[in-house]
Amino acid sequence: MAKAKYLEVANELRKRIKQGIYNKQEPLPDQETFAQEFNVSRLTVKKAFDGLERQGLVYKQSGLGTFVTGEIPIKEKIDAPANAFIGLRNQMGKDTIKSQIIHFSVEFPDEQMQKNLDIKKTEPIYNILRLRLYNDKPLILEHTYMPVKLIPDLDKNILHKSIYDYIHKNLNLKFGHAYRKIRAVKADEYDQKYLNAKEDDPILELEQIIWLTNGQPIEYSISKNRYDTRDYVLLDNNRF
Known part of the structure; x- marks a missing residue:
């Protein structure tokens, strides 16, 4: 069964964040940019962002966008x-x-x-x-x-x-x-x-x-x- 599109987008963005393509405390490109890149809807990108936020990889600021959190010292694999x-x-x-x-x-x-x-x-x-x-x-x-x-x-x-x-x-x-x-x-x-x-x-x-x-x-x-x-x-x- 194919993986949900928003999970595919989230996995790719997670890789880029870990590779340092997007720097901590800097904003990610907007949802429309990713929607065009991955050929998905903005809603799909939003769900991917939401998932990354739950994992502590990004945070959102109203009117400013979505930012990379960076390394969290107390974060563990479990x-x-x-x-x-x-x-x-x-x-x-x-x-x-x-x-x-x-x-x-x-x-x-x-x-x-x-x-x-x-x-x-x-x-x-x-x-x-x-x-x-x-x-x-x-x-x-x-x-x-x-x-x-x-x-x-x-x-x-x-x-x-x-x-x-x-x-x-x-x-x-x-x-x-x-x-x-x-x-x-x-x-x-x-x-x-x-x-x-x-x-x-x-x-x-x-x-x-x-x-x-x-x-x-x-x-x-x-x-x-x-x-x-x-x-x-x-x-x-x-x-x-």
């Missing part, structure tokens, strides 16, 4: 944007991420899940537990719930690849917004078994609800990783 919508394989590389399916079932939602996903008790949901591996090493334990009515024909073949790619490219659904809660928790038996965590290891937990552009919740999930394998970061920008 840092991940807390506000991304593109999925783990697109963040870290399709060849480096694998998925082990621990549980996959269709069931009726309990009272809390009805509230989380704004559905009726008679509307079935997917209950998915996956271990995501990075270069064959345990990275994230993901427990995800999604309404069947919004994501028909979800199967294990898709779960081994990318649910988000299936949602965006096959079903043509777009994420609108998300509410994310990040906290530290104690390792439970699943964390010890699948993440190789010790009983007293801190676990970083990301709980979230994601809505489509029409306001319908499409995902409730809890993702957990060992404290020393992944950080969540946010580039905060005072645009004014």
